[in-house]
Amino acid sequence: EGGNCEGCGINYEIECQLCLEEEKSVYIGETSRNLYTRSSEHMSRYRGGMMTSFMFKHQDNAHPGEQAMYKAKVTVSNRDCLTR
Numbered sequence: 001e002g003g004n005c006e007g008c009g010i011n012y013e014i015e016c017q018l019c020l021e022e023e024k025s026v027y028i029g030e031t032s033r034n035l036y037t038r039s040s041e042h043m044s045r046y047r048g049g050m051m052t053s054f055m056f057k058h059q060d061n062a063h064p065g066e067q068a069m070y071k072a073k074v075t076v077s078n079r080d081c082l083t084r
Contacts, residue, residue, distance in 0.1 A: 008034050011076040014042065016058060017069035025062065027054050028075075039072045 012035050016025040031038045045053035046068060059068050 007074065007077050008032060009078040010035055010074045011078070012038065012072060012074050014039065014055075014070050014072045016062070017071055018063045018066060025058050035072055035074050 009032055011028070011030045014027045014029070019025050027042075029038065042053065042055060046055035046059070049056060051057065055068060055070060059066070
């Protein structure tokens with residue numbers, strides 16, 4: 001959903017699936033790499049309990065003790081870094 005996760009030079013969103021629809025927590029990012037690689041890094045930081053992880057901070061504050069559920073999607077594929 002939301003574009004090719006293997007395409008490079010993208011803008012993306014990662015959304016918490018545990019939040020109520022009207023209060024969804026959404027992280028917006030951009031990368032020169034693909035979404036698969038970037039989202040894997042986000043998950044590694046979360047699993048490592050890194051306080052720099054937006055996922056870890058959100059889970060700790062909003063859903064302590066619950067299993068994390070996030071959905072990532074490409075919002076824009078860019079031709080170059082200037083349009084990203």
